[in-house]
Amino acid sequence: MGRTPLARGAGALLAAAASALFFYLGALGGWDLGVCDRFYQKPSVTNKKIYIIAIDDKTLDRYGPVNTWSRDIPARLVELLSQDPSVKPAVIGFDIIYSERGDKEGDDRFARACAAAGNVVTALSFSFKEVPKQEGGRVIYDPYHIESIIGPYDSLSDAAAKGYANTTVDPDGRVRQVMAWQDYEGERIYSLSAEIYRRYEESQGREALFPPVNPRGNRCYFSYSGKPGGYNVVSMADVLDGTVDARLFQNAMVLVGAYAVGMQDAYTPAISHNSQMYGVEIHANIIQALMEGKTQLPVPPLLYGGLAGILCGLFFLGTSHIKITRAFGVLAVLILSDLGTASFLYHRGMLIPVTLVPVVLSVLYVFRILEGYVAERKRRRRVVNVFKQYVAPQVVDKISRDADFKLVLGGENRHIAVLFVDIRGFTTMSESLMPEEVVEILNQYLALTTKAIFDNGGTLDKFVGDAAMAVFNAPFDLDDYIFRAVKAAWDMKEGARGLSEVAFGIGVNCGNAVVGNIGCQFRMDYTAIGDTVNTAARLESNAKAGQILISQQVYDNIKDRVDVSPMGEIPLKGKSNGVFVYQVDKVRG
Numbered sequence: 001m002g003r004t005p006l007a008r009g010a011g012a013l014l015a016a017a018a019s020a021l022f023f024y025l026g027a028l029g030g031w032d033l034g035v036c037d038r039f040y041q042k043p044s045v046t047n048k049k050i051y052i053i054a055i056d057d058k059t060l061d062r063y064g065p066v067n068t069w070s071r072d073i074p075a076r077l078v079e080l081l082s083q084d085p086s087v088k089p090a091v092i093g094f095d096i097i098y099s100e101r102g103d104k105e106g107d108d109r110f111a112r113a114c115a116a117a118g119n120v121v122t123a124l125s126f127s128f129k130e131v132p133k134q135e136g137g138r139v140i141y142d143p144y145h146i147e148s149i150i151g152p153y154d155s156l157s158d159a160a161a162k163g164y165a166n167t168t169v170d171p172d173g174r175v176r177q178v179m180a181w182q183d184y185e186g187e188r189i190y191s192l193s194a195e196i197y198r199r200y201e202e203s204q205g206r207e208a209l210f211p212p213v214n215p216r217g218n219r220c221y222f223s224y225s226g227k228p229g230g231y232n233v234v235s236m237a238d239v240l241d242g243t244v245d246a247r248l249f250q251n252a253m254v255l256v257g258a259y260a261v262g263m264q265d266a267y268t269p270a271i272s273h274n275s276q277m278y279g280v281e282i283h284a285n286i287i288q289a290l291m292e293g294k295t296q297l298p299v300p301p302l303l304y305g306g307l308a309g310i311l312c313g314l315f316f317l318g319t320s321h322i323k324i325t326r327a328f329g330v331l332a333v334l335i336l337s338d339l340g341t342a343s344f345l346y347h348r349g350m351l352i353p354v355t356l357v358p359v360v361l362s363v364l365y366v367f368r369i370l371e372g373y374v375a376e377r378k379r380r381r382r383v384v385n386v387f388k389q390y391v392a393p394q395v396v397d398k399i400s401r402d403a404d405f406k407l408v409l410g411g412e413n414r415h416i417a418v419l420f421v422d423i424r425g426f427t428t429m430s431e432s433l434m435p436e437e438v439v440e441i442l443n444q445y446l447a448l449t450t451k452a453i454f455d456n457g458g459t460l461d462k463f464v465g466d467a468a469m470a471v472f473n474a475p476f477d478l479d480d481y482i483f484r485a486v487k488a489a490w491d492m493k494e495g496a497r498g499l500s501e502v503a504f505g506i507g508v509n510c511g512n513a514v515v516g517n518i519g520c521q522f523r524m525d526y527t528a529i530g531d532t533v534n535t536a537a538r539l540e541s542n543a544k545a546g547q548i549l550i551s552q553q554v555y556d557n558i559k560d561r562v563d564v565s566p567m568g569e570i571p572l573k574g575k576s577n578g579v580f581v582y583q584v585d586k587v588r589g
Helices: 005-025 027-040 057-063 071-081 104-117 154-159 192-203 236-240 279-292 300-318 324-346 355-388 395-401 425-431 435-454 481-498 531-542 554-558
Strands: 048-055 092-096 120-135 139-152 161-164 177-179 181-184 186-192 221-223 232-235 253-258 266-269 297-298 412-421 459-464 468-471 505-519 522-527 547-551 563-570 577-586
Touching: 027 324, 027 468, 027 577, 048 057, 048 279, 071 092, 071 104, 071 192, 071 253, 104 120, 104 154, 104 459, 120 154, 120 192, 139 161, 139 181, 154 192, 161 186, 177 192, 186 192, 186 355, 221 279, 221 324, 232 236, 253 279, 253 547, 300 324, 300 355, 324 355, 355 563, 395 459, 412 435, 412 522, 412 531, 435 468, 435 481, 468 481, 468 522, 468 531, 481 505, 481 547, 481 554, 481 577, 505 531, 505 554, 522 554, 531 547, 531 577, 547 554, 554 563
Parallel strands: 048 232, 048 253, 092 120, 092 253, 120 161, 505 547
Antiparallel strands: 120 139, 177 221, 181 186, 221 297, 412 468, 412 505, 459 468, 505 522, 547 577, 563 577
16 A cells, blocks of 8 residues: 555655754765855955954065064064054954064063053964763763963963964865854963954953854854955055054954965865965954854754754645645745745854755655656556556557546546447347357457457447447547447448357447446446437347448438438337437448
8 A cells, every 4th residue: 555645744754854964964064054155155344443464475575484583573563553552453463373482582572562552362272182071971072172272472471362263174174163262271261253352342342242152162153254355454564664554453453364375374264165265364254253243053953854854744745636836836935935044044143054955845846746757657557457448459559648648537528429239139049059159159249349349449338248338439539430430330240241140230329428437436337328328229229130220410420421221210219209210231431
């Protein structure tokens, strides 16, 4: 037995829920995030308070490789930016880890400059190690256990605030998340971008508001606001030599960092998969996301999987008994609604896949098409096999290839030709012959009548003892069906010449009749009923051995193709008025 729609819907629900987990936790999750990037990440740099002072090729050409610099150079930059307290930046952030000591004079000068400015944030780096730990009575592995810290040298560490510059890279190599903070030895240490944001808000007399984060790693996704080169970028060399006026950075957040290929501080951002972005620009994007609340947390996979499963299951059940074109309309509405919901949730801090539901719904729709196709093929095959017992083989072959083939169940009013044929004297003959001989003669008779009917495209309606009934132009349209009915009768008469023991009486009539499956739910016959059929039966009962009788209606349709003898009006049992009848003497054509 086939599965019920409810069972299939439950299967669709489970499949969708499993797919959700597969998307979230498997390799396809990264693919979906890539689609999300294109769907959500839109450049919109609106924060004019973020500047990047770039250690670019121009700066390196003038001052040499960074690892050869005296700390006098960054010290001069801080002093220059902070020389006028009324126009100095709100925060100066260095995306550089000054961990090793250089020349003492330069190191000390840099530390003094940072202490005097009071607005400098320098970078440090965590070294993480995955370790087991107890949580809720079970052992889990924490990949964010801080094993060690690489921080600025002591005097600089005392003089400036610190934030870690670790970059969170997703498995597909793109940067979409930020670790907002880490707790280490009882102290909360913020990321470099989060610390700059926090210091800036404090300078403006506001409290920094941090978004919800995933407890494992204190991470969240963020929206980019700028593509590579999208923020205000000036060369460090131009600032140091006075080409760029330091007053430009008044009350702003200034980020100092690598902006040259050789410094190997570039990553692939979510907003631009085909180009890389320097780390200092990623920090700028994170800062703007924190300031504008453009961060997201994934909806729990089990919750999303369950809801997606219910939606897909309802779609599967709801489209079980509607046309495939309407199902496509439902599919389009659901996909657009899902994308709209995903966008709505994204801008309110929740992240769901944008491809899962559309993909699963599309798969279910394709499955519905295939299921309908297979069911239609089975239905056609079943109908064809049934009608092979009634209809000429060539007609069956035609309808099996006809894309517009339809079977009307119940009844329909059609204009048809009806043929009745009976063996004359069969009862008397059967009394004088052995049963085996009777069966042999009857089989010869049935074979002859069936072949004549099928050769002329008729439908064998039924055998009733030694009588047979055939219908022409039902259940399928048949050209020239009235003549075909008479031609079938003539073929029977001519074929009976080879059967010495058999003579036929045949009656043919045409007219409207109700044709269809007649009976009850558990037993049906495909037949025709009505006065047209009754008249044909009465004509046959009045026909003598070897005689073909046709009605006036039949003769009027084929009179140019037959030779007849008028028999006059004869009374027919069950009819108040007589029927004018012709005997067919010859069929031409």
